Amino acid sequence: MNYHLNFTLIWRHFPRLLEGLLLSLEIAAVSIAIAMVIGLTLALAYVDGNRFTRSAVAAYVEFIRNVPLLLLVYLMFYGVPTVVDIRYEATVSFVATLSIYGGAYLVEVLRAGLQAVPQGLIEAGKAIGLTRLQRLVHVRLPTALRISLPSLSNTYVSLFKDTSIASVIAVPELAYAAQWINLNTFRIVEVYAVATPMYLITGYSILFLLRLLERRYAIVR
């Protein structure tokens, strides 16, 4: 083997990777927050709604889940501004895409959670005189969230990994930082030998924290 590993250039550019990782985490956090709002709203619309809202939600979920994220990213960043008069920078565009994408997955997770809330619990809420809204806030949502917690954790970590796709529209997150260093130093193996563990460690740390949360709150059926 006549290739000599040399990490000096990587350490010189390490702040770029670190900033990239932070941006990845920010993108993931914001997107997950928006996706949770989309997911909860549409899951409720599906469970409590009529036939029309049901099929509308199903259409959204099925379309998004069956199209590559990469294509959706291009569609949002290059396609949409040609017909709608909006301008956004790449990061905003990607957050919007990942939120819509994650939302479709979270609808499924939360819908399953809402449908798994025992009927007896809801009836007990009725019996003690809770209104429809009170039953939702104090009975159905907390229970559904606790039931869906394990699936939610998996989806969150998977969305964090998906932030790497943002590199294709030059959002300076971790994968883009790695590609930038590669392009400017040609130290390809070294870059990925550093960037890959950064994804692994961050991803598993998130998962570990969520598992702690699960041990405290998750309801195992």
Added chain:
Amino acid sequence: VIGVEAALKSVPFLLQGFVITLEVSALVVASSLVIGVLLGTALTFGPWLIRLPVRLYSDLIRGIPILVLIFFIYYGLPVIQINLDNLSAAVVALTVFKTAQVIEITRGAFQSIPKAQMEAGKAIGLVFWQRMAYVLIPQATRRFIPPFINSVVDAVKGSALVSLLGVIDLMQAIQQVVGRTYEPLPLYVLGSLIYFMINYSLSLLARRLEARFAYIRE
């Protein structure tokens, strides 16, 4: 309207890319099915000396974004004197990733079959391979198929990433037409409809099989 015309005119070219997408997906699915089922079986029944490396492989690979894996394999492997062209590198990377998923699906399928089944097999005097062949595998297969088809959907979606290595699959064909016509929206919409059609049919198939095999209970 001009955009729509451009999109329709490009359909034959897109179909060529679509064929590559299907080929890549089929190769990835076939090879990861074989390797993944073998390793998944080893993970469920093997001694710890085999289980440990398989568990490590699966957990490591599933923790890495697939995009990073593709670049690592395409640009990194030449350093250790393995030179793959872009198509092979893409297929290898996607297979490495998909294999890890198939390992987990296999393990899940085996473990979902109640222990009592194997014990009953023991009680009537079946040896290990007989219990596998007559008791476990027929039931586990039915548990395996629906999640596996869902992961085929994932494979078709993931195959769009090979466009980043310059492989002219459906995604890259779309990109090239967009580059020539400057009509992004109609082409991306057309492309997403093509992906949707193939993946949605697969999803429906998975759902139907799941309902069909739902009779296996704890």
